[in-house]
Amino acid sequence: xxxxxxxxxxxxxxRSQLFVPxxxxxxxxxxxxxxxxxxxxxxxxxxxxxxxxxxxxxxVKALNEADFGDKTLSLRINGLDTHYCYRDVIDIMEQxxxxxxxxxxxxxxxxxxxxxxxxxxxxxxxxxGRKKKLGLxxxxxxxxxxxxVDEIAxxxxxxxxxxxxxxxxxxxxxxxxxxxxxxxxxxxILLDADEQGRRDFHWQDLWHYPxxxxxxxxxxxxxxxxxxxxxxxxxxDGYRAxxxxxxxxxCEGKWAIHPSQVALANDLYTPPADEVKRAKRILKEMKASQxxxxxxxxxxxxxxxxxxxxxxxxxxxxxxxxxx
Ligand code: GLV
Ligand code: MG
Numbered sequence: 001x002x003x004x005x006x007x008x009x010x011x012x013x014x015r016s017q018l019f020v021p022x023x024x025x026x027x028x029x030x031x032x033x034x035x036x037x038x039x040x041x042x043x044x045x046x047x048x049x050x051x052x053x054x055x056x057x058x059x060v061k062a063l064n065e066a067d068f069g070d071k072t073l074s075l076r077i078n079g080l081d082t083h084y085c086y087r088d089v090i091d092i093m094e095q096x097x098x099x100x101x102x103x104x105x106x107x108x109x110x111x112x113x114x115x116x117x118x119x120x121x122x123x124x125x126x127x128x129g130r131k132k133k134l135g136l137x138x139x140x141x142x143x144x145x146x147x148x149v150d151e152i153a154x155x156x157x158x159x160x161x162x163x164x165x166x167x168x169x170x171x172x173x174x175x176x177x178x179x180x181x182x183x184x185x186x187x188x189i190l191l192d193a194d195e196q197g198r199r200d201f202h203w204q205d206l207w208h209y210p211x212x213x214x215x216x217x218x219x220x221x222x223x224x225x226x227x228x229x230x231x232x233x234x235x236x237d238g239y240r241a242x243x244x245x246x247x248x249x250x251c252e253g254k255w256a257i258h259p260s261q262v263a264l265a266n267d268l269y270t271p272p273a274d275e276v277k278r279a280k281r282i283l284k285e286m287k288a289s290q291x292x293x294x295x296x297x298x299x300x301x302x303x304x305x306x307x308x309x310x311x312x313x314x315x316x317x318x319x320x321x322x323x324x
Contacts, residue, residue: 012224017074068099103137104137111154140163141164143172161225162217164211180229
């Protein structure tokens, strides 16, 4: 380990994060009763400009009156480049008590963007006497955000999570794709010809680099990395493939832009039973081998050593957290 410690992450289940546009308050009750770990009340891109003030008022009302049980509640405000942003923060914090857990800042480009919202939140907390410290989460979804992701991840002690927003990211990068997450059949490589002269085309993952870049920045700062939207809600298999992949890479969860995606996310970001079983066997074997004075041993013909204990701990601890 480095001599520089990594901040201990705030413990919060974040397998599924269901987005509900605040312009459609009739969806709130269903979201509250469903199985999502986190509900994102959205004031940003799912709300038309003319509806922003009414959506904000709906969010205030829901935070004061609706029963969201013990779910984590996050509010996606409008970006710092809009004139809605300051009022989103002020109205919600001044008018809605302490129920809100997190504010999500979209399209963050620099650490100063986080600093600005932190400053506003801190002043309102002090002025209103709010006791529960509000957390922040940000979406990495622009070329600038990805370029500055390390500074952004270290920008505020309130920060809890970095999310990857594929749609805005694609737009900002000038990518020739209109999918919201998911694959693009034209992004791949043509393999060399086989003996019959056939050349297979292998699809590749166009989100791999930004995702891994963001996950590393998040983990280095004790934050949760979270995978963003998968727009094709009628393709559960596509969602599964995307989610499994980001879970293996280290993400804690994924957005659900439709209620049908919530159960998928809860399942896919829960470590699979066979992984947990193997992780427990690794821990048992390593305990025995360390007692016997051995560093590395073999389990099912594969090497395991001290690093395997850490890998196994990740899987077992996550399974325990979910089982609580
Ligand atoms: C989410 O906000 C996205 O742009 O994908
Ligand atoms: Mg976006």
